[in-house]
Amino acid sequence: MAKINRIIKTVEDVEAAFYDAIGRGDIDAxxxxxxxxxxxxxxxxxxxxLLGHAAIRTSWEEIFQSGGVRIHPVKLHAIQxxxxxxxxxxxxxxxxxxxxxxxxxxxSNVYLNTPxxxxxxxxxxxxAPGKAPPEPLPSLLH
Amino acid sequence: MAKINRIIKTVEDVEAAFYDAIGRGDIDAxxxxxxxxxxxxxxxxxxxxLLGHAAIRTSWEEIFQSGGVRIHPVKLHAIQxxxxxxxxxxxxxxxxxxxxxxxxxxxSNVYLNTPxxxxxxxxxxxxAPGKAPPEPLPSLLH
Numbered sequence: 001m002a003k004i005n006r007i008i009k010t011v012e013d014v015e016a017a018f019y020d021a022i023g024r025g026d027i028d029a030x031x032x033x034x035x036x037x038x039x040x041x042x043x044x045x046x047x048x049x050l051l052g053h054a055a056i057r058t059s060w061e062e063i064f065q066s067g068g069v070r071i072h073p074v075k076l077h078a079i080q081x082x083x084x085x086x087x088x089x090x091x092x093x094x095x096x097x098x099x100x101x102x103x104x105x106x107x108s109n110v111y112l113n114t115p116x117x118x119x120x121x122x123x124x125x126x127x128a129p130g131k132a133p134p135e136p137l138p139s140l141l142h
Numbered sequence: 143m144a145k146i147n148r149i150i151k152t153v154e155d156v157e158a159a160f161y162d163a164i165g166r167g168d169i170d171a172x173x174x175x176x177x178x179x180x181x182x183x184x185x186x187x188x189x190x191x192l193l194g195h196a197a198i199r200t201s202w203e204e205i206f207q208s209g210g211v212r213i214h215p216v217k218l219h220a221i222q223x224x225x226x227x228x229x230x231x232x233x234x235x236x237x238x239x240x241x242x243x244x245x246x247x248x249x250s251n252v253y254l255n256t257p258x259x260x261x262x263x264x265x266x267x268x269x270a271p272g273k274a275p276p277e278p279l280p281s282l283l284h
Contacts, residue, residue: 079183108264
């Protein structure tokens with residue numbers, strides 16, 4: 001398993017590094033962001049459940065055979081305490097032409113605060129029909 | 143919003159109550175199991191993201207119009223600390239004839255330890271192709 005020595009101080013940093021590694025198709029960088037134990041869980045859109053480093057690594061290697069996948073996580077909905085954080089995001093998939101694809105993917109990302117900083121514990125992604133709804137206009141009522 | 147006064151002492155209790163309420167199509171019992179704040183998230187299989195009590199309640203009311211849905215959560219994969227717990231399960235959907243349907247649904251259920259006991263914070267369900275894989279045989283190697 002790939003290791004990284006630097007402490008990842010915030011959930012935002014590990015999430016940014018996660019989508020950056022997917023965009024570059026960098027399997028070692030990606031796998032280094034997961035918690036070290038084999039409790040980790042990954043569910044790709046329309047796929048079954050993968051448990052543990054070996055199965056999860058193999059699945060991303062297959063995805064990366066055709067290169068990285070550019071994803072912008074948007075519309076973050078975060079729930080956090082000192083030890084664990086759940087980020088629910090809409091994954092905006094960017095086509096090779098630089099435009100958002102008309103696909104609507106939702107991801108629940110669970111992060112754990114480990115002695116080495118924040119790491120990914122679970123990634124559950126699924127597809128919803130149609131395009132992702134537009135960002136709501138800011139409300140004037142508070 | 144429906145309230146329950148009893149303290150739910152364990153994650154297992156709130157998860158059992160969640161699937162029991164779905165099986166009976168009991169909207170008030172179901173909604174009382176969620177955390178009280180509007181941070182709650184629900185994603186039904188093949189559907190978009192719902193945030194907050196009102197939207198989540200409406201979605202379950204629509205599902206329950208044709209009655210409850212009997213679901214056995216199996217193959218629990220749990221990650222827990224004192225304040226939060228993530229249960230990843232395979233949802234075995236039971237047909238009206240009492241047999242498991244040939245549908246393979248995976249759910250990530252996030253629970254929060256609140257002053258009133260454990261409550262549901264997020265439910266993310268998605269469909270995978272084919273039947274759910276059989277329970278693995280116990281390994282002889284330890």
